[in-house]
Amino acid sequence: MFNICELSQSFKSDKILNGITCTFPDSEISIIVGTNGCGKTTFLNVLAQMIPYATGEIICNGYKIGSKEYKEQIFYIPSDFYLPEYMTGIEYLxxxxxxxxNAxxxxxxxxxxxxxxKEFKDVLLEKYSFGMKKxxxxxxxxxxxxxxxLADEVFSGLDFDTALLLEELLNFQKRYRSFVIVxxxxxxxxxxxxxxYIMSKGCLLPYKGLSQDIKNIIKQMGQTGEKFDKLQQYMGDFNTFY
Structure with missing residues (x-):
């Protein structure tokens, strides 16, 4: 079980994570959604020990963040990963x-x-495309x-066939492990x-409605809602676009 309690983080005067308390269960795929800048990536970076946090408690399978045992519980796939290009694929793995x-x-x-x-495993990573690196x-x-x-935009940069394969793997693997995906x-x-889960203004809340209704919720969040209102106003003026 992955337990987060009253997790907060600020950058300068901006509060990015605002007292997040949640539990990610075993054998489950959890999805975090929200507008740009709402704290999603910061949240994952904190859980992966990439950046520090101000206050709160983080425990994974009984191990506190910062311990060797905690680190062994988590693998993180960031959206802006860097790979050592002087290594081949198999050397990197x-x-x-x-x-x-437990590898x-x-x-x-x-x-x-x-x-x-398979045919690229002995090729240097510098020769890999973005999708291959992913x-x-x-x-x-x-x-x-x-x-x-933990994964930040794990489907980004993948072709359609690979996305389907990854979806199948995730559904199979969730019998044995858990995924938290932004x-x-x-x-x-x-x-x-x-x-x-929906991330908004540094808070993370579970969502129990239909997935297709989430876009309407996101439209109303912060500056996104203001932009949609402005776009609707412009679209109402025929001369704006023609």
């Missing part, structure tokens, strides 16, 4: 998985084949053996609509 005691090296070959990277990160995450995988994509929300 081997290097990363050495840091996870499953036997899965590497089958996942490389599934994601069409795939190698996904393979590392699945092979890590961690109970939780996404702007309505397709992702429709794929995994059972456990959705």
């Amino acid at each position: 081997t290097f990363i998985l050495k840091h996870y005691k 499953n090296y036997n899965q590497i070959d089958i996942l490389l084949e599934i994601f069409d990277l 795939k190698i990160q996904i393979i590392a995450a699945f092979c890590s053996g961690t109970p939780y995988i 996404s702007h994509d309505m397709n992702t929300l429709n794929r995994f609509s059972n456990n959705i």
Whole structure:
């Protein structure tokens, strides 16, 4: 179980995370949605120990954040990842998985084949496209053996076929581990609509409605709502666009 209690973080005078309390259950895919700048990526970065936090408590499977055991519970796929371009794909996977005691090296070959990277495993990462780099990160995450995988826009940059394969893998893997995914994509929300959270003004709240109704909620949030109102006003004026 992943428990977060009264988590807060500020940058200068801006409060980015505002007393977040939530629980991400075992064997589940949790989706976090919200407007740009609402704190989604900051939240994941805190959970992944990429940046510090001001106040609160974070415990994963009984281990407090900052401990060696906590680190072994989580694999993080950021949206703006950097990969060492002097390594080949297989060298990178081997290097990363050495840091996870429960890593499953036997899965590497089958996942490389599934994601069409088998013939590129000995190619330097500098030759990889963005989508290929995303795939190698996904393979590392699945092979890590961690109970939780955090991912920021994991479907971004993937072609349609790969997105379908990833969806199938996530649905299969959730029997054994949990995923916390930040996404702007309505397709992702429709794929995994059972456990959705909405981030707004640094607060994270569970959403129990239909996934297709979320876009109407997002439209009303902060500056996004103001922009939609302004767009509707402009569209009402025929001379504005013609």
